[in-house]
Structure formats: structure tokens, C-alpha cells
Amino acid sequence: MPRRLRPADFEGDAPEMARALIGAVLLVDGVGGRIVETEAYDREDPASHSHSGPTQRNQAMFGPPGRAYVYRSYGIHWCLNFVCREEGHGAGVLIRAIEPLQGIEVMRERRGLQDVRLLCAGPGRVGQALGIVHAFNGHRLDRKPFEVHASEGNLDVVVGPRIGISKAADVPWRFGLAGSRFLSRRF
């Protein structure tokens, strides 16, 4: 069984962490799977929620690394980030897609009957399938209901520009597991 990640494991900068988290296993109350797509965001990055400094919404991004930043996207979806780097910096990794491994029937119920391929293929879908709620904002990732297990082996990771942003649209801070069928979009 892979090593469970602790707060000190999240002290890298955002692109480095986003790359390292490909292949890691994320479970929320035992439901989840293998992370296959991430994006990096940083205070110095115009596309980041943290770019203009702390607000009520993004305060968790400025908290200690190894915690969750949960935000409401387009007024509808809950999306999950892992806070990284150091307290006060405002860096994070958006979890964009997961290969479902555990609790697939629970995820199907939460999302409505669907192809397994679409259960966690996008940040809003990940939030719904894993039961992410705003109460998890700022919550430690090494405590219940979260479990994050380190990626193991040398995985082939592909890189490209981030999705759905207009500022810094050319920065290649999107990472994916090469050849995965569970990505939100092809690279």
C-alpha cells in the first residue's frame, strides 16, 4: 500500500506538486480513485483565485499546505484544490479528474447513472462524485474524511495549457496521466 501523504509532503511549488500528484490516490470517506489530471495555480499567476490576495472565498489557499481549498464554481459546482508551498503564499493544485476505483456505485448514485468514464472527468464532476462540500474548506488532507496516498512508480505525465481560463492561457500548468481514458479533455 502506498505511503499516506502528510502536510510536509505538500510544501513543493504548485507546478511541481501538480505533476507529483498524478497517480496519487484520493479517497473521501472511502470513495474515490487515482488522480489523473491536475492544474497548478499560484499567487504570481493572473489566472489564480489567490492572485489579488486573500478574500473570504480564497482564504484557505493562504493557509497551511496539505489542506483543502474548496470553492464554488460558476455558482453551482464545488471544486477541490490541495493547498501547497507554504502558509501565506496562496498556491494550490486543482483536482480536475480521477479514475474511479472505490465506491463506484456511490459515485453513480450521486451523479446519476452514467458511464464510469464521466463520473470524475472534470473538477465539478469530481466534487459531486466524491461528495465535496464547503464544510471541507480548510480541512486537513491527512485526516478524515480525506486520504491521499502517494503516487508510485514512474508514470508518463503529459503537460499542456490550463482549461477554461482567459488570463495566462498559454502557461503549461495542466498535467495528466498519459493515455488515461478518464481525463476531462484530451491534451
Next chain:
DNA sequence: CCTGTGATCAGCT
């Protein structure tokens, strides 16, 4: 395959 639109809200101008 593609493009358009509604849902719904925090933050910014």
C-alpha cells in the same frame, strides 16, 4: 464533430 445557452453566485469595476 461543433457551437450556444441556462443555471447561479462571489468578487471585481
Next chain:
DNA sequence: GCTGATCACAGGC
């Protein structure tokens, strides 16, 4: 008032 770190569904080619 407008813009998003989105998604599902409708319609056209």
C-alpha cells in the same frame, strides 16, 4: 453589471 479554475443539454453540420 459582468466575468468566471463548469456542466448538461439542445440543435446544426
